[in-house]
Amino acid sequence: MESLMTLSARASPSPLQQQRRLPGRQRATPVRATATGEPDLSVRVNGLQMPNPFVIGSGPPGTNYTVMKRAFDEGWGAVIAKTVSLDAEKVINVTPRYAKLRAEPNGAAMGRIIGWQNIELISDRPLETMLNEFKKLKKEYPDRILIGSIMEEYNKAAWHELIERVEGSGVDALEINFSCPHGMPERKMGAAVGQDCDLLEEVCGWINEKATVPVWAKMTPNITDITQPARIALKSGCEGVSAINTIMSVMGINLKTLRPEPCVEGYSTPGGYSARAVHPIALAKVMQIARMMKEEFADGQSLSAIGGVETGNDVAEFILLGADTVQVCTGVMIHGYPLVKKLCAELQDFMREHNFSSIEEFRGASLPYFTTHTDLVHRQQEAIKQRKAIKKGLQSDKDWTGDGFVKETESMVSN
């Protein structure tokens, strides 16, 4: 039987992708429905076969062997591990590093969590430990998709070493963290690269000349036009983009102590905002990237949407905008790993309601309905013109209908 990770031809590979013979997103042979008649949630992205499009986003839910194993056992389609770098000793975390925003007035303690801020850095666990755990997971779950998330300093040799070592652990793909908003900009890491298109192009070049598995570039939303770095990453040979990472935020000021939150020894630093509250912003960014990809790239590169997912409807929205996979990070921190079962059931409910039997049937279906504000004005003026024309009355006696007779009579009364 063909291996789940078998790579085959893609629509329009870049020279770099041709070199490492990677496929783009492969449209599944039209899947109508599963044998049980249930809508089929399976997806095949950049040659990676997943039972569903739900992916653990890089962060605490993919931080060690125990939790990643739990994710596979619960049925997540893929896991992206917590971001690793060559030297974990340089990564020093602080506590508290999370702060929550609740929906109730004044952030009442029992209100529903709608926003989450973190000032957590990338993994502070030794790289070798993480790599051994990746190997163990791939041995135990050979057909499940494990994606390594990586970040390094502005140093070609360091990137190449990291890629070689992480690939050596057997991961199926790499996600490049070009988007961590806090911590280590002085080392030109994370968003420091993702916000600087020249730097990004150079680093993507280094990465893509070395990598032999599909590469997704994870975008920061903390930039005016997210399509610019996404375009550069794809042009530089990445097979996909992921968006969004967290949004730069200050969670609040404690009005008793007058100190910002989260407060570490009396001080704070801006962090990254996630959870439900960022979902509309993530939808906008994903929509912009999806439109750009549709207009400028062959149908092969993939898009992984992230931001505030807690329900099957949140997922449906991302897919309707063109996402191939959907990542969840904070949602898992709030609801736990079984969330995937709810997401599967709710997405299937949505699909049944619309008679969709596969993800591919509705992927990108809402994208054509975005336009410019000028075009909205034009469309509205046209619609008003038409309504007025109708109000002027029937053009001919043959236009009278039985059902609309009273309204048609009314439409010709002068006052």
Ligand SMILES: Cc1cc2nc3c(=O)[nH]c(=O)nc-3n(C[C@H](O)[C@H](O)[C@H](O)COP(=O)(O)O)c2cc1C
């Ligand atoms: C506590 C925490 C730690 C995170 N760590 C990482 C990380 O190491 N690497 C990374 O690429 N993204 C990291 N993220 C960002 C998430 O993967 C995701 O992009 C973001 O939180 C938005 O999605 P969400 O609303 O589902 O959490 C982290 C997010 C949180 C909340």
